[in-house]
Amino acid sequence: MSGARKILFVDRDGCLIEEPVDEQVDRFEKFALMPDVIVALQRCVAAGFDLVMVSNQDGLGTASFPESDFAGPQALLLQILSSQGIAFREVLIDRSFPGEGLDTRKPGVGMLRHYLADDGWSRAASAVIGDRETDLQLAANLGVRGLRMGVHGMTWKQVAHLLCDAPRVASVERHTRETRIRVRVDLDCEAAPSVRTGLGYFDHMLEQIGKHGGFALEIDAAGDLAVDEHHTVEDCALALGQALRQALGDKRGIGRYGDAEVAAGADAVTAQAVRVRLPMDEASATALLDLSGRPWFVFSGSFPREHVGDLPTELVPHFFRSLCDTLGATLHLEVRGANAHHMVEICFKAVARALRMALRREGDILPSTKGML
Incomplete structure (x- = not known):
């Protein structure tokens, strides 16, 4: 599929920003960018990748995780990245709890069905970037490669090298x-x-x-x-x-x-x-x-x-x-x-x-x- 666009489906917590122990970035003092994420994403954008954020946010909008607690850190993240020339084609957030079994929750592809129906992007050149096994399962469900980050995987420098240098x-x-x-x-x-x-x-x-x-x-x-x-x-x-x-x-x-x-x-x-x-x-x-x-x-x-x-x-x-x-x-x-x-x-x-x-x-x-x- 020569000339088809390529997409990076990127997880948020543990990939773009550090994930706290309680797994909820609901205050500004919990906000911290992952090391080298800006330089790496700038390289990916320059190499022609579209970016799509795909994140599970358990119970977002409920009393345990009010929308207002999420909105501030999320807006800050997008503002910082945008100021460095990094924009997301889409931001897709699933709000369900694991026990609900919704197919919109990763590794389900419910939020990404429009990509499955679209032949205008290259599966071979695209990837899912995440820090959990569910992200790798999502990659398999989409028919793209999965790149795992964090203590069990790669750094952003390594991800950018793999994606942009054709190593x-x-x-x-x-x-x-x-x-x-x-x-x-x-x-x-x-x-x-x-x-x-x-x-x-x-x-x-x-x-x-x-x-x-x-x-x-x-x-x-x-x-x-x-x-x-x-x-x-x-x-x-x-x-x-x-x-x-x-x-x-x-x-x-x-x-x-x-x-x-x-x-x-x-x-x-x-x-x-x-x-x-x-x-x-x-x-x-x-x-x-x-x-x-x-x-x-x-x-x-x-x-x-x-x-x-x-x-x-x-x-x-x-x-x-x-x-x-x-x-x-x-x-x-x-x-x-x-x-x-x-x-x-x-x-x-x-x-x-x-x-x-x-x-x-x-x-x-x-x-x-x-x-x-």
């Missing part, structure tokens, strides 16, 4: 008889990496990929370390490559590669490739990377000892070969030096920096004359 996110789980691996990446969000594999030095190297690659990286791995390190290292590489490939989607807009250094794939004559050369004390590494869709790996160098910490150095080139297999990348990696610790670390940093350049967004054009990568 390239993927989660992969790889379970075999030898390992259980979970990897999550967000290519458009820089965050401190979180890595747990049971191999301390390998954790440190994987952290380099997220940190210097410029993307959020989470890896949890449980492997048969009582046998040896091979399966854990290999399967982490395979799962990470798969996650990166999924997050890239159709690869439109990516940098793919940089200057005129050449890396040749199995069926490639020449290809421009990201070229990164990094030093670390006496050691240096060069990484040439092309997100070509063709797995190919060439390694040049030798390590002066068999282990660094709990990582066998023979598994370093094997890690990158396995990464290329599932990522679909051509990688030429060369390392020189005398200190094995420095040499291994600069390999991971060089590949990470090459990934940073190749993954960067430059527009929406597919960087290939073949029409696919």
Whole structure:
């Protein structure tokens, strides 16, 4: 439904304003905006979203919750948001108590039937934002995605990132008889990496990929370390490559590669490739990377000892070969030096920096004359 409008159905208490312990904002001293809500909603409005407030207000208009107690804080909320360029297409308030069983009360869609009958908005691009399970049920009833906020969910910064940045996110789980691996990446969000594999030095190297690659990286791995390190290292590489490939989607807009250094794939004559050369004390590494869709790996160098910490150095080139297999990348990696610790670390940093350049967004054009990568 190209060009169809997109709508955010937003809960009030616990989403736009903080919800007090008694779950009733009936005095001005209880009024407090949620953190970052204004900046996030401004981003959503700028991205073309219409806003609809949908809220259950138990017993509004009764003696336990007089209309006048609700009206002041509600008017203040709308006034503050309006002053910042944030306006609601509609404000829909259900006044019933839960025991009444009215379909106008969330997760019922009674207040939203006119949207169900309207084909002029995109269900795929729209969302319900709430802080309770009933909001997620409402989303399912409307046929849109539900985003949960608060202590059990997301922040407004995270919601705006998800809705407005078209983030390239993927989660992969790889379970075999030898390992259980979970990897999550967000290519458009820089965050401190979180890595747990049971191999301390390998954790440190994987952290380099997220940190210097410029993307959020989470890896949890449980492997048969009582046998040896091979399966854990290999399967982490395979799962990470798969996650990166999924997050890239159709690869439109990516940098793919940089200057005129050449890396040749199995069926490639020449290809421009990201070229990164990094030093670390006496050691240096060069990484040439092309997100070509063709797995190919060439390694040049030798390590002066068999282990660094709990990582066998023979598994370093094997890690990158396995990464290329599932990522679909051509990688030429060369390392020189005398200190094995420095040499291994600069390999991971060089590949990470090459990934940073190749993954960067430059527009929406597919960087290939073949029409696919």
